[in-house]
Amino acid sequence: MPRMIVNARINGEEHELFTDPHRTLLEALRDTIGLTGTKEGCGTGDCGACTVLLDGSPVNACLVLAPEVEGKEVITIEGIATDNTLHPVQEAFVNEGGLQCGICTPGMVLSAVALLDRNPTPTETEIRYAIAGNLCRCTGYDKIVRAIEVAAEASR
Amino acid sequence: MTTTQIPTGIPTRTPEADVTVPTRTVIGQRVPKIEGTEKVTGKAQYGADTSRPNMLWARFLGSAHAHARIVSIDTAAARALPGVHAVVTGADLPGIVARISETAAAPEEFDVPSRGKRILAWRKAVFHHEPVAVAAAISPTIAEEALALITVEYEPLPVVLDPEVSMRREATPIHDGVFTETFAGKARTPSNVAKVTEMSKGDVDAALASADVRIAASFRTAMVHQGYIEPQACLAEYAPDGRFSIWTSTQGSFGVRSGLAGFLKVPPRRVRVTASEVGGGFGAKGAMTLEPICAVLAYVTGRPVKMQLSRSDVLRATRPAPDTSMHVEVGARRDGTLVAARAHFVWDVGAYPGGGSVGGINCSFGSYAIQDYHYVGYDVLTNRPSTGAYRAPNGPQGAYGVESALDMLADELGMSPVALRLKNAVAEGDRNPSDVPYPRIGLKETLNAIASHPAWTSPKSPPSREGWLRGRGVGCGLWGGGVGTSTAHININEDGSAVVVTGAVDLAGTRTTMAQIAAEELQIPYERVQVVQADTDVAPFSNPTGGSRITYSLGTAVYRAAIDARTQLRQRAATVLRCPPDDVEYRGGELWSTLAPAHRLTIGQVARGSSGSGQGPVVGTGEVTHLLRAPAFATQLVEVEVDPETGAVVVTNVVAAQDVGKAINPTAVEGQIQGGVVQGLGWALTEGFVYDNEGRLRNPGLLDYRMPTALDAPNVECLLVEVPAVDGPYGVRGVGEVPIVPTLGAVANAVYDACGARVTTLPISGEPILTALADPARGKSSVAWTPPALSLDIDVVIEEEVEEQEEVIE
Ligand code: FES
Ligand code: FES
Numbered sequence: 001m002p003r004m005i006v007n008a009r010i011n012g013e014e015h016e017l018f019t020d021p022h023r024t025l026l027e028a029l030r031d032t033i034g035l036t037g038t039k040e041g042c043g044t045g046d047c048g049a050c051t052v053l054l055d056g057s058p059v060n061a062c063l064v065l066a067p068e069v070e071g072k073e074v075i076t077i078e079g080i081a082t083d084n085t086l087h088p089v090q091e092a093f094v095n096e097g098g099l100q101c102g103i104c105t106p107g108m109v110l111s112a113v114a115l116l117d118r119n120p121t122p123t124e125t126e127i128r129y130a131i132a133g134n135l136c137r138c139t140g141y142d143k144i145v146r147a148i149e150v151a152a153e154a155s156r
Numbered sequence: 157m158t159t160t161q162i163p164t165g166i167p168t169r170t171p172e173a174d175v176t177v178p179t180r181t182v183i184g185q186r187v188p189k190i191e192g193t194e195k196v197t198g199k200a201q202y203g204a205d206t207s208r209p210n211m212l213w214a215r216f217l218g219s220a221h222a223h224a225r226i227v228s229i230d231t232a233a234a235r236a237l238p239g240v241h242a243v244v245t246g247a248d249l250p251g252i253v254a255r256i257s258e259t260a261a262a263p264e265e266f267d268v269p270s271r272g273k274r275i276l277a278w279r280k281a282v283f284h285h286e287p288v289a290v291a292a293a294i295s296p297t298i299a300e301e302a303l304a305l306i307t308v309e310y311e312p313l314p315v316v317l318d319p320e321v322s323m324r325r326e327a328t329p330i331h332d333g334v335f336t337e338t339f340a341g342k343a344r345t346p347s348n349v350a351k352v353t354e355m356s357k358g359d360v361d362a363a364l365a366s367a368d369v370r371i372a373a374s375f376r377t378a379m380v381h382q383g384y385i386e387p388q389a390c391l392a393e394y395a396p397d398g399r400f401s402i403w404t405s406t407q408g409s410f411g412v413r414s415g416l417a418g419f420l421k422v423p424p425r426r427v428r429v430t431a432s433e434v435g436g437g438f439g440a441k442g443a444m445t446l447e448p449i450c451a452v453l454a455y456v457t458g459r460p461v462k463m464q465l466s467r468s469d470v471l472r473a474t475r476p477a478p479d480t481s482m483h484v485e486v487g488a489r490r491d492g493t494l495v496a497a498r499a500h501f502v503w504d505v506g507a508y509p510g511g512g513s514v515g516g517i518n519c520s521f522g523s524y525a526i527q528d529y530h531y532v533g534y535d536v537l538t539n540r541p542s543t544g545a546y547r548a549p550n551g552p553q554g555a556y557g558v559e560s561a562l563d564m565l566a567d568e569l570g571m572s573p574v575a576l577r578l579k580n581a582v583a584e585g586d587r588n589p590s591d592v593p594y595p596r597i598g599l600k601e602t603l604n605a606i607a608s609h610p611a612w613t614s615p616k617s618p619p620s621r622e623g624w625l626r627g628r629g630v631g632c633g634l635w636g637g638g639v640g641t642s643t644a645h646i647n648i649n650e651d652g653s654a655v656v657v658t659g660a661v662d663l664a665g666t667r668t669t670m671a672q673i674a675a676e677e678l679q680i681p682y683e684r685v686q687v688v689q690a691d692t693d694v695a696p697f698s699n700p701t702g703g704s705r706i707t708y709s710l711g712t713a714v715y716r717a718a719i720d721a722r723t724q725l726r727q728r729a730a731t732v733l734r735c736p737p738d739d740v741e742y743r744g745g746e747l748w749s750t751l752a753p754a755h756r757l758t759i760g761q762v763a764r765g766s767s768g769s770g771q772g773p774v775v776g777t778g779e780v781t782h783l784l785r786a787p788a789f790a791t792q793l794v795e796v797e798v799d800p801e802t803g804a805v806v807v808t809n810v811v812a813a814q815d816v817g818k819a820i821n822p823t824a825v826e827g828q829i830q831g832g833v834v835q836g837l838g839w840a841l842t843e844g845f846v847y848d849n850e851g852r853l854r855n856p857g858l859l860d861y862r863m864p865t866a867l868d869a870p871n872v873e874c875l876l877v878e879v880p881a882v883d884g885p886y887g888v889r890g891v892g893e894v895p896i897v898p899t900l901g902a903v904a905n906a907v908y909d910a911c912g913a914r915v916t917t918l919p920i921s922g923e924p925i926l927t928a929l930a931d932p933a934r935g936k937s938s939v940a941w942t943p944p945a946l947s948l949d950i951d952v953v954i955e956e957e958v959e960e961q962e963e964v965i966e
Contacts (some may be wrong), residue, residue: 012297027296031207034176036204037199038205039202039435041387041858044857044858046858046859047385060837062387071292077197080197081196081872090196097827099189099192099195099196100664101384101433101437101663102191102195103202104385105195105196127866132865132867133867135382135858136385137385138436138827138831139830139831140833140835141834141864142869142871142872143823153243
């Protein structure tokens with residue numbers, strides 16, 4: 001099948017993605033426009049490392065075909081900090097030890113940002129539920145949960 | 157019996173250091189991670205994140221059979237596909253390596269039973285999805301299409317999946333070239349028992365016979381995966397000057413350099429390795445995986461080649477942790493004193509030798525002082541992927557059996573499980589199973605921390621779910637400690653800031669710890685220290701990261717480098733201040749002469765001046781190879797709720813006490829403990845490879861290979877016990893391995909406490925609990941186990957040189 005061009009707004013900028021039609025949004029972001037902050041842990045929707053915001057909602061970019069984002073707005077980890085200032089969620093992850101190897105961190109941060117956008121005062125259970133699709137093998141989750149609590153507090 | 161010469165210790169702190177650092181400022185502080193900002197913004201570069209212009213993509217074809225002779229491989233159609241630049245099989249490797257190294261091709265060297273040598277299945281495939289061929293193409297899509305065009309003709313052979321069958325004398329050897337290794341030498345006939353590890357002392361039969369109470373039980377754990385979230389990824393480039401540049405996700409860049417140079421038969425200077433950020437290793441990224449394949453493809457195509465494993469590749473064809481069958485016997489006096497122990501461990505190490513370990517036995521029984529014992533471990537080959545290191549290799553499996561048996565013993569004696577462990581816990585001067593005496597250690601302190609914790613002392617609260625049962629259990633564990641060579645340089649900048657340069661890979665935050673040590677010893681703010689993990693052309697040598705050695709060993713190197721920089725700064729200041737160096741005071745980042753304290757110099761002034769004065773820049777260097785091992789112990793309390801209807805288990809709370817020596821950064825230390833515990837919970841409750849009868853993995857995805865999520869993981873309360881280690885700076889001990897060791901046993905004991913089911917197989921959740929509940933003799937000693945007749949003929953060749961096993965890094 002011939003390659004195609006997909007138009008999408010990515011981190012506030014208009015992009016033309018030149019991609020094979022069966023390749024995923026994850027591959028288009030990483031390999032076509034070099035936004036490697038979005039990670040691949042499984043490619044099958046089971047780990048959450050590839051989480052991005054699609055029109056404001058968290059999705060697994062490995063499960064979205066690149067042509068599906070035509071005309072849509074995509075926010076990746078590269079679009080979360082503004083003007084060199086960390087988002088409160090990012091800041092809390094750094095300060096509270098919410099990351100170790102950091103491979104799950106971009107996805108975790110985006111899931112947490114999406115949660116706090118919807119629900120600025122989440123309970124611990126709501127936080128754990130919101131990140132239940134993001135696997136982390138290093139931290140045991142405790143400090144990630146604390147970081148999101150601290151970020152929620154700070155954003156209030 | 158092994159005996160290890162204990163190296164003489166070095167002084168922990170130079171007297172000078174104690175004089176000039178009156179109080180610690182940044183050691184023990186919860187400073188944020190130095191590379192945290194890069195990681196939360198997506199800028200940190202992991203294995204798959206580096207690309208080069210003109211790059212090709214590689215994919216591998218895995219064997220369709222778990223055991224088969226490879227009759228032929230037809231790659232013509234794949235090669236002819238437009239966009240394909242190379243297709244390589246095992247048969248091509250000798251010729252390619254001969255061209256690279258300009259030596260004569262030696263095919264037999266690639267046909268040895270070693271996972272590191274046989275990077276593509278050669279004449280025979282010995283586990284399912286073992287790489288058989290690789291293709292490099294201009295896009296991943298085309299590389300995948302090329303694989304589909306390769307035709308492999310197999311002649312299937314019988315598949316052996318049960319180690320207890322495979323180790324029998326009559327079993328057909330999986331490889332012709334594996335001869336049982338023992339401490340005494342090598343056997344003469346090929347066998348599936350790759351290695352026998354034996355430790356004994358005294359007369360265990362007599363001691364067991366004289367014991368008042370005896371427990372005998374068998375246990376089995378499943379093969380599990382380290383579960384790092386980042387699949388292995390590598391990029392290789394070959395330059396016309398004959399040099400290979402490798403970017404890879406590895407725990408040891410120098411290990412890859414020497415491994416790859418050895419494989420390609422080129423001198424190490426022709427290989428440059430840059431370690432990326434590592435998205436989780438836990439031991440698995442200590443061994444080479446993709447580097448030789450990528451290097452060969454880069455050479456053949458003349459273009460950079462990137463290869464990245466898929467998750468199912470990772471689960472099917474990397475190196476998981478061995479499943480372990482074990483039989484454990486312990487005997488004690490009425491008062492709870494352990495008098496004897498005997499154990500057999502059968503490690504299913506998969507299709508190639510490696511994977512078993514002495515450390516596993518030391519981790520399993522090393523927490524207790526036992527007079528008479530006999531332990532044997534067998535590394536047994538099967539047609540499953542060859543195994544490797546996973547956090548405290550083989551410690552968690554063995555400790556699961558031993559800690560369960562101790563609980564059964566406590567039950568039999570009517571003793572508290574904590575009291576029983578305290579009574580037998582090792583202390584300084586006691587010896588481990590390898591007969592090496594322990595230096596100062598803190599096991600009893602961790603037991604006391606749990607014994608006095610409300611989660612242990614308070615009465616059990618009722619279960620929060622209706623019809624469920626609540627219980628708690630404890631377990632102990634240890635890791636002997638990692639050492640090895642580490643080197644660090646510290647460059648002092650003209651503004652008085654410092655850059656620490658190392659060649660050791662930071663897996664989870666040790667850059668921060670190194671910055672803290674450098675800041676402490678240079679007496680400058682933490683924020684003014686940068687830590688650089690450099691490539692093998694630039695960095696001073698370090699052994700790979702593993703075995704919880706970095707904070708301890710690299711920390712010592714950084715400490716020494718800082719002291720060296722300080723000494724040089726004092727000497728340079730002395731020339732400016734016109735006084736003897738001994739009269740120069742160094743405090744708080746300033747230097748002055750005690751004879752004229754009013755005239756003060758900053759570090760920056762001295763560093764600047766020294767380059768102008770012709771003395772050159774200040775570069776402190778620190779190196780360490782010999783340190784006394786600093787064993788770390790832990791005791792954990794796990795609380796669970798069990799549904800007796802379904803066998804479901806929910807972990808409601810964990811309290812983890814660990815002797816960390818000195819927590820340089822408590823946040824980082826707690827993170828290691830919490831992460832290790834939750835991995836242990838996964839191992840105990842839900843994780844395990846499931847194979848069909850043909851040896852194909854039935855759960856090669858993260859949906860069915862079930863690792864704990866944020867909803868499964870409980871809060872893990874950490875009790876940091878600080879019994880200073882004898883050697884190294886500040887009394888610090890390595891912390892990474894030990895937290896996973898006690899968890900499996902503690903979970904099993906909690907489940908027993910909750911519902912009376914003594915589960916002897918992992919993972920525990922569901923059916924095993926229901927089976928145990930249905931067993932009338934539940935909780936009692938299980939049937940005695942006789943080790944199967946070995947194919948080990950005892951005519952070992954004593955003189956023969958024992959071949960070096962591939963280095964295993966935890
Ligand atoms: S990579 Fe998309 S969910 Fe794992
Ligand atoms: S920090 Fe390593 S996977 Fe989450």
